[in-house]
Amino acid sequence: MTEIVAGQAELLRPHAEQDYAEELATLAAQDTRPRPPSWKMSPWAVVTYLLGGELEDGTVITPKYVGPRRLMEVAVATLATDRALLLLGVPGTAKTWVSEHLSAAISGTSTLLIQGTSGTPEEAIRYGWNYARLLAEGPTAGALVPSPVMTAMESGRIVRVEELTRIPADVQDALITVLSEKTLPVPELGIEIQATKGFNLIATANDRDRGVNDLSSALRRRFNTVVLPLPASEEDEVAIVTRRVEQLGASLELPKIPATVDEIRRVVTVFRELRSGATSDGRTKLKSPSGTLSTAEAISVVTNGLALAAHFGNGTLGPSDVAAGILGSVLKDPVADKVVWTEYLEAVVREREDWSDFYRACREVTG
Template identity: 65%
Template sequence: MAHILREHAEHLYAQELEELRKSDSGKRPANWTMTPQSVVTYLLGGRLPNGFEVSPKYIGNRRLMEIAVATLTTDRALLLYGLPGTAKSWVSEHLAAAISGDSTLIVQGTAGTGEEAIRYGWNYARLLAEGPSEKALVETPVVRAMKDGKIARIEELTRIGADVQDTLITILSEKALPIPELNTEVQATRGFNIIATANNRDKGVNDLSSALKRRFNTVILPVPASMEEEIDIVQRRVESFEKVMELPAEKPALEEIRRIVTIFRELRAGLTLDGKSKLKVPSGTLSTAEAISVMNSGLAMAAYFGDGRLTAADLAAGVVGAVVKDPVQDKVVWQEYLETVVKTREDWKDIYRACRDLGI
């Protein structure tokens, strides 16, 4: 499947999933492809008894992943909550891939998402020709997950209107979906559950009703705790990007990743790493995901408009674009940081000049 731009986790990591299943001798919940312990190993990485090495998909607090996996063995759904770019969708996809072997049963939440995206819809040609019938019914990913005993994913739950969100209450509490037009219902098979993601920063989000909140167990995914942890995440994801995109560029030096992560962490915290200088904070989140994007953009620049070696000039536009989201407020924040912090660091002269030359 070399022509696929981004393979689903269950295909990309098929060998790891198979090795985990082969070495898995514990008790599996109904319709799970492996034990909860093996799901956590798949997420966090580790060495199997046969010597096979499982790569980490999530770098962070192990207990959070154990809580997330344990939640999905119960009758409560899982809500992954936190700032944008804290790997909520990434973790959701890998949980579904490991548990159900299928991460594709997904509903993308937007302001325009209607009830029919979660409950069911109708093939109107059949409906007009034949009237309400099972053949005229259009099943949603949630309904397919209920029937097959799999994990359904709902991305950006809080972007969906509150009245549509609440269509989940019956599904989560009764484990059934009434279809009054057919005088029947869909009952969930064991193994069914829902993983939803939501962030607490973007504009245009809708609070969950208290009734819906009670149906979810919430796990808050934090930003990486340490500099080294964030560098490790960025490095692994960038190497994965290089491999998939087959860029004719050298692997980025660890020092370049360190500089980008340093910029992001300092501006995010409003404080230099040494704790000596307070900084203004930009309006954006400056997440780890954005740091990965900056590195990937820089690699593309180096590969196609340079000599293949990543330089400060290749990274500058990406850094400025990530920081300056508001052309007035963030421009002031960035220029102050550039002149008072970046300029004073002896080994950062190249990135200072490259960013200054952009004239932003």
């Protein structure tokens, strides 16, 4: 196996602990508050890392999450207890983002991860086997392949389970003993793995997935649930989109062009109005499309627009650069959503005097 040695600048998407290594190290060095066992920093420092702030030496910690402070305090406090944390919300509310940064700040790594899908096997949660060694040696410790959960239990770190409700119910239930007894039996070897202090689990789930593989009441009781809301205000959402677009643009090495706040605000306004079912002034009721029109999708629309403007446009982000991206986000159902979008264009966008260029661009791609 070839050893990969790559500078951070060469990575398409660095892990949180790589991207913010300097901030994490500075926080840990200046953190004098009590730390739970195996934690890299105190709960106070973890929340500061997430929400941003200025340290005593003047170091500025950039915010990773924009939202109610109390939510993050509850989430971090949960992980300092023996209860697991479930981050719940509609798609695009930064559940995965928060999960990653919590793990990076608490354990120093965010890579102990199980990605939940309909095909996730029980071995992904418990353990598997190296079948070549299993056939040669029988069930031995050397033939055992630990799961991220087992590794986290042994090392006292945080393990992440993404999209928990996408995992089949019988596989989900493999977590019950882990979360209640803090032990993972390995009957083939006649042993059990007991969790080291510092171990805990963060799961994420979309409330749009209710009814897919609902959590059993036994498993749900093992979690403290924190619901992550959509950004409360337009200003918050514009700030989130602007910051993430800048980060993604730098990571993707897109040519630096002005990402005008006005154009970002327009995308955010469209998304907020359509998902709320009313214009921002409350005067006009609207139909909502079938998609979520999340903040994450707004970030994608603006980033794609920047790429279009840089490589095929005039070097400035404009209405024509974001129109197609917005259309793709809105039209999840080609028939019903097109009716919603067309009505919005004619009743709202067309009537806004300073949106005439945007209206023409949208009509061109809508057809």
